[in-house]
Amino acid sequence: MHQFKQASRVKPRILIYILRRDVRLSDNPIFHRASLSAKPGSQTDSTLRHRSCKGEDLPTSEHESLDFTHLLPVYIFPANQVEVSGFLPSSVVRSPYVEARSRVAGLWRTGPHRARFTAEGVWGLKERLEGLGCGSGLEVRVGLIGDVVQHMLSWYAERSGEDEDNRADVAGIWMSNEDGTEEKRDEAEVKNISEQNGVAFKVWDDVKYYIDDRDLPFHHISDLPNIYTAFRKSVEPLRSRPRQTLSAPTTLPPLPPDIPPQKTPFEIPSSLEGLQKSLHAPFEKDPTFGLQSPPRMPPDTQNAYPFGGGEKAGQDRLTHLVSSGAMSSYKSTRNGMVGLDFSTKLSAYLAQGHVTARQIHWAMMDFEDGKGVGQQVCDYGKGENDGTKAVRFELLWRDYMRLCSRKFGARMFHINGIRDRPKPRPGQNDDAAEELHNQEGQPSRKKWRYINGTGEGSTKTREVFARFRAGQTGMGLIDASNRELSLTGYTSNRARQNVASFLASHLEIDWRVGAEWYEFLLIDHEVANNWGNWQYVAGVGNDPRQGRVFNPVKQAFDYDKQGEYIKAWVPELRGVTLTKSVGGKKEEIDQQKLMGLYQAWRLGDWEKNRLELKGLEWVEKPLVKIQFSVGRGRGAEPDGDGRGRGKGKGRGMWRGGSRGRGFRRMGTQDRAGRWQSSGGDGEQ
Numbered sequence: 001m002h003q004f005k006q007a008s009r010v011k012p013r014i015l016i017y018i019l020r021r022d023v024r025l026s027d028n029p030i031f032h033r034a035s036l037s038a039k040p041g042s043q044t045d046s047t048l049r050h051r052s053c054k055g056e057d058l059p060t061s062e063h064e065s066l067d068f069t070h071l072l073p074v075y076i077f078p079a080n081q082v083e084v085s086g087f088l089p090s091s092v093v094r095s096p097y098v099e100a101r102s103r104v105a106g107l108w109r110t111g112p113h114r115a116r117f118t119a120e121g122v123w124g125l126k127e128r129l130e131g132l133g134c135g136s137g138l139e140v141r142v143g144l145i146g147d148v149v150q151h152m153l154s155w156y157a158e159r160s161g162e163d164e165d166n167r168a169d170v171a172g173i174w175m176s177n178e179d180g181t182e183e184k185r186d187e188a189e190v191k192n193i194s195e196q197n198g199v200a201f202k203v204w205d206d207v208k209y210y211i212d213d214r215d216l217p218f219h220h221i222s223d224l225p226n227i228y229t230a231f232r233k234s235v236e237p238l239r240s241r242p243r244q245t246l247s248a249p250t251t252l253p254p255l256p257p258d259i260p261p262q263k264t265p266f267e268i269p270s271s272l273e274g275l276q277k278s279l280h281a282p283f284e285k286d287p288t289f290g291l292q293s294p295p296r297m298p299p300d301t302q303n304a305y306p307f308g309g310g311e312k313a314g315q316d317r318l319t320h321l322v323s324s325g326a327m328s329s330y331k332s333t334r335n336g337m338v339g340l341d342f343s344t345k346l347s348a349y350l351a352q353g354h355v356t357a358r359q360i361h362w363a364m365m366d367f368e369d370g371k372g373v374g375q376q377v378c379d380y381g382k383g384e385n386d387g388t389k390a391v392r393f394e395l396l397w398r399d400y401m402r403l404c405s406r407k408f409g410a411r412m413f414h415i416n417g418i419r420d421r422p423k424p425r426p427g428q429n430d431d432a433a434e435e436l437h438n439q440e441g442q443p444s445r446k447k448w449r450y451i452n453g454t455g456e457g458s459t460k461t462r463e464v465f466a467r468f469r470a471g472q473t474g475m476g477l478i479d480a481s482n483r484e485l486s487l488t489g490y491t492s493n494r495a496r497q498n499v500a501s502f503l504a505s506h507l508e509i510d511w512r513v514g515a516e517w518y519e520f521l522l523i524d525h526e527v528a529n530n531w532g533n534w535q536y537v538a539g540v541g542n543d544p545r546q547g548r549v550f551n552p553v554k555q556a557f558d559y560d561k562q563g564e565y566i567k568a569w570v571p572e573l574r575g576v577t578l579t580k581s582v583g584g585k586k587e588e589i590d591q592q593k594l595m596g597l598y599q600a601w602r603l604g605d606w607e608k609n610r611l612e613l614k615g616l617e618w619v620e621k622p623l624v625k626i627q628f629s630v631g632r633g634r635g636a637e638p639d640g641d642g643r644g645r646g647k648g649k650g651r652g653m654w655r656g657g658s659r660g661r662g663f664r665r666m667g668t669q670d671r672a673g674r675w676q677s678s679g680g681d682g683e684q
């Protein structure tokens with residue numbers, strides 16, 4: 001029996017909270033606000049407003065005076081982004097929705113890794129709310145968000161016409177804002193439905209970003225600088241920027257006595273296992289994702305992202321990073337590709353809103369100030385260090401990408417990116433205008449190979465794209481990364497940059513299909529981060545130095561010096577001998593042999609036969625061959641970072657092949673002049 005028993009005797013006034021990427025109890029403005037209503041003798045609105053400066057900091061609004069007795073938190077798996085046919089009661093029942101597939105390549109919008117992680121987060125929150133012991137909980141629904149909301153309001157309205165005991169009013173609908181175009185459409189639709197039903201509606205600013213919207217140094221989003229560095233400078237010093245976090249409520253208004261069921265024909269399972277099974281059902285029907293030979297998990301390779309989803313798992317990960325010293329060493333390890341702690345791997349928690357950026361900031365702040373965990377780490381209590389500073393720098397990138405999405409809207413998804421683009425003629429859509437523009441030989445920033453035409457070229461491009469996805473391009477670093485991504489949902493930032501550059505610049509394929517491929521598989525997919533980063537690397541985004549191309553052989557030399565990463569994910573190459581004897585019993589890595597690991601076509605016939613690689617298409621006919629020689633002396637390329645902080649190493653450099661001469665693509669076409677073997681490094 002909980003303290004809200006009395007509330008159920010009066011006519012319930014329900015506040016519906018539609019959760020999206022804010023699946024957490026702590027640092028959540030809506031739960032925080034609702035908890036203040038729940039407390040016996042709860043605070044008045046004027047008290048709330050006084051607190052909204054620093055400290056327990058809450059955005060204020062005219063709707064704070066909303067009077068409600070019950071809180072109905074609802075998480076909706078949106079049918080346009082997540083395939084929901086697995087929630088149908090049987091295979092003969094048809095879904096009212098089209099499959100949740102991407103626009104250009106027709107890939108699933110949400111793949112198995114993110115589905116699993118999201119479900120864990122949602123279930124974790126449900127259990128946490130139930131565990132408060134105040135009658136709270138979480139309802140899970142599937143469908144288009146507008147449909148679910150409309151169904152709920154209609155259900156309550158119909159029951160209001162029935163006997164007095166069943167009456168309930170919906171007092172309001174609240175949700176957190178998002179900046180993606182689809183998410184904005186959802187917000188507009190829910191607002192519309194609310195207004196039509198006479199229900200108060202409010203979108204709250206979510207606080208999962210590093211800098212609160214209220215503290216941005218401009219009034220209108222059009223004033224956001226188009227270059228990251230300019231934005232960063234306008235908000236430095238970063239360490240003093242984030243606001244305080246909000247504590248997790250210990251009590252909330254209870255769930256309403258009656259709750260609308262899931263709209264037919266779907267059924268919601270009653271356990272996490274059931275939820276995951278329903279989310280995974282579509283993939284079981286399509287286990288290879290349309291690939292003839294999909295990658296398989298190599299024996300003895302560690303999963304790159306073995307972490308469970310949810311607020312608790314996210315906080316545990318954060319504590320581990322601070323207490324182990326991984327946060328402090330981040331700057332020197334962040335370009336790694338193998339292992340669990342070379343980078344924070346907090347991205348998926350941030351993306352789902354299981355953890356907020358300002359929670360990360362304050363955890364680091366405690367460490368820097370010598371409070372809390374991490375006493376044994378040498379930087380403890382010594383203020384901001386290189387590692388924690390670099391983490392803040394990256395968190396700001398995430399803010400920036402999100403703000404770009406707000407500024408550029410649908411241009412985030414356009415083939416020409418946020419750069420200028422041809423105007424469609426009457427009756428033409430953007431893509432058709434772009435294609436015509438290219439065909440007419442008009443100046444274009446880039447020429448692309450499209451996968452959805454009908455000609456021979458498109459067929460070939462589709463084949464090439466399938467080999468790219470299967471991790472069979474013949475370029476070791478790219479194949480390792482794409483296999484890792486397929487099998488785990490994660491690949492490092494360094495690998496992502498190379499993969500995106502490879503697809504967009506070496507293969508010259510429409511970068512959007514790469515972004516869709518990532519959207520499908522990434523466990524940490526965030527619309528602004530993914531599409532913004534793809535644009536950036538593809539040369540149609542806000543990279544101030546357009547036209548840079550990563551050389552995946554040089555990058556492998558720099559970041560996979562021992563070949564560990566490629567061997568981990570491309571097991572066919574594990575037997576490649578990399579060492580040579582240097583006298584006595586001493587061995588050292590032979591750089592010429594590394595070449596064969598980075599591009600297997602370079603292995604000698606004897607080695608290919610020994611490793612049973614002879615005849616394999618990706619070995620014998622790689623999509624791209626890069627001539628690259630190892631030498632001494634000059635020819636230094638920028639260090640890995642490139643965001644204006646890298647320094648040329650200048651010693652023992654690798655010399656790239658002479659501007660792309662003498663290598664072939666797709667077995668037949670030379671690419672002289674279009675590919676640059678040097679200078680290829682990105683900013684991120």
Ligand SMILES: Cc1cc2nc3c(=O)[nH]c(=O)nc-3n(C[C@H](O)[C@H](O)[C@H](O)COP(=O)(O)OP(=O)(O)OC[C@H]3O[C@@H](n4cnc5c(N)ncnc54)[C@H](O)[C@@H]3O)c2cc1C
Binds near residue numbers: 350494526
């Ligand atoms: C082509 C491409 C696609 C990407 N798609 C996504 C995506 O969908 N979701 C996503 O979260 N990140 C994306 N990134 C950015 C970056 O690769 C990942 O955030 C990072 O690899 C996640 O690992 P981490 O949490 O260990 O990052 P860390 O290196 O530990 O960084 C800390 C946090 O900073 C943020 N961050 C780091 N790098 C970037 C960046 N370049 N842009 C924006 N935020 C950044 C992330 O939230 C990350 O969790 C993409 C990068 C590229 C090149």
